[in-house]
Amino acid sequence: MDIQINPESIAPGLTPDLVSAVSAIRQGRARASELLQASEAAADDPACAHAFIRRFTAQARATAQGTDLLRQAGGPLPPLAGLAVSIKDLFDVQGQQTTAGAQVLADAPTATADCTAVARLRRAGAALVGHTNLSEFAYSGIGLNPHHGTPANPTTARLNPTPRVPGGSTSGGAVSVACGAAWAALGSDTGGSIRIPAALQGLVGFKNTQALTPRDGCIPLSPTLDTTCAITRSVRDAVLLHAILADRRPRLSVQPLAALRLAVPHTLMLDGLDSTVAQAFEQTLQLLRDAGAHLHEIALPELGELAGLQAQGGFAAAESWAWHRARLADPRQAERYDPRVAQRIRRGESISAADYIDLGHQRRDWITRVERAIAGCDALLSPTVPMVAPVMAPLLSSDPRFFAINALLLRNPSVINLLDGCAASLPCHAPDQLPVGLMVWGPAGADDRVLSVSLAIEALLHRTHAAGPPSDFGPSALLDEES
Incomplete structure (x- = not known):
């Protein structure tokens, strides 16, 4: 599939996104190998420490050099044009180990083939730069890893030197993008693992409807909830990555904000907001009202049922226990786990088959009622x-503090996973604030509508405080391309 997105140039003074970098390569204003060198330098910077578990330097350079030769020969360039993309250490990359950030898998064999998601990125011309760090087995929204070290949040460090968490579980992937070591990061989202680090680092994370992207060749956490998706620098980058990973052309719509409901x-979702988040969120809602968007507060009491549905640990505990129980039964292997991760996995041991089946029925009923309530x-x-x-x-x-904060970080984004819905997190803070994420979401199958609305909101936010891509990065810039 030939996926190309309209190549507007980046506005002066703003960090370029992947689409603008592809445009620069296509137009001969940059070379893929030069941009990869810049990504490698960023990966070597102390701000990016602990973001990568292993680097794929030789193959990334070969991809970038091949792209440059193809351009010199006048051939058509692939959609990602030899640019750096990082891979969460859950996804198989041919010739590399996949260890899920875990010590217990340190002796895992190398993968004999790329998983489908990685193969699609490679086919699209991505320079795969390395496996990134994560919460062990992707089981935390905070991003700590006792085995490989925890990457500090590089975005907050620019405003305050006190180290803050990167968000998880795709911690290293988000840091690789925030630092400039990658233009996009492949990751997974089970309860917010893409959107949480994107929100905490001022990036964009798009969780698509689960069935749209392949999950084979990925170490699972919860097959019922796991979703393959990406972290990017802009919403239009998210559109491009989704098109590649899902092997489909998103159908975007151009609507003025005044036409949006x-x-x-x-x-639940507005409970206990800290002052920075509350202020940024309310300011964003006011901007939308001023632009003519129709905003309606709704109760959606079904969200209050989530704590009861997941009281025993939910699908993640039950399904992770099924995958890990043999290793955890061996004391020599069990002691190699992050104790906090092992504690959460072991909750699944007490979930019976009847409990698990009941949970599936309850989820389907809950989805039906929520979809009915948000229709329109x-x-x-x-x-x-x-x-x-x-x-x-x-x-x-x-x-105790770890588990309390972890639950708070997972609370809002996990709603979308249980709904089997789709959601984008995009930054909505002013430049002098710590990052705040706005989540734009909808039910299963609403991916293109969510992306279209996110593009329009991103453009509005840029016009207001220049905290994102240029204002002409809206939906109309993405609609006239062939796939």
């Missing part, structure tokens, strides 16, 4: 997470 659920909305708006990135040090030493 947006819902703001107040059950173009999208729903919520804060991605209720807080800015927490300071790291207290979470390293205190288990």
Whole structure:
């Protein structure tokens, strides 16, 4: 599939995104190998420490050099044009180990083939730069890893030197993008693992409807909830990555903000917001109102049922226990786990087959009722997470604080996974604020509508405080390309 997105140039003074970099290569204003050198230098910078578990330097350079030779020969360039893309250490890359950030898998054999998602990225011309760090087995929204070290949040460090968490579980992937070591990061989202680090680092994370992207060749956490998706620098980059990973052409629509009907659920998702998140979220809603968007507060009381549905640990506990139980039964292997991850996995041991079957029935009923309640909305708006990135040090030493903060970070984004819906997190903070994510979401199959609304909101936010891509990065820039 030939996926090309309209190549507007980046506005002066703004960090370029992947689409603008592809444009620069196509137009001969940059070479893929030069941009890869810049990505490698960023990966070597102390700000990117602990983001990567292993680097794929030789193959990435070969891809970039091949792209440059193809351009010199006048051939058509692939959609990603030899640019750096990082891979979460859950996905198989041919010739590399896949270890899920875990010590217990340190002796895993090398993969004999790329998983489908990686193969699609490679076919699209991505220079695969390495496997990135993560919460062990992707089981935390905070991003700590006791085996490989935890990458500090590089975005918050520019405003405050106190180290803050990167967000998880796709911690290293987000840091690789925030630092410039990659233009996009392949990751997974089971309860917010793409959107949480995107929100805490001022990036874009798009969780698509689960069935649209392949999950083979990926170490699972919860097959019922796991979704293959990406972290990017802009919403239009998210459109491009989704098109590649899902092997489909998104059908975007151009609608003025005044034509949009947006819902703001107040059950659960607005509880306990810190002052920075509350202010940024309300300012964004006011901007949308001023632009003519129709905003409606809705109760959506079904969200209040989530704690009861997941009281025993939910699908993640039950399904992760099924995958890990043999290793955890061996004391020599069990002691190699992150104790906090092992504790959460072991919750699944007490979930019976009847409990698990009942949970599936309850979920289907819950989805039906939520979809009925939100029918007629173009999208729903919520804060991605209720807080800015927490300071790291207290979470390293205190288990009660760790589990409390982890639950808060997962609370809002996990709604979308249980719904089997789709959601984008995009930055909505002012330049002098710690990052805040706005979550634009909808039910299963609403991916293109969510992306279209996200593009329009991103353009509005840029016009207001220049905290994102140029204002002409809206949906109309993406509609005239062939696939």
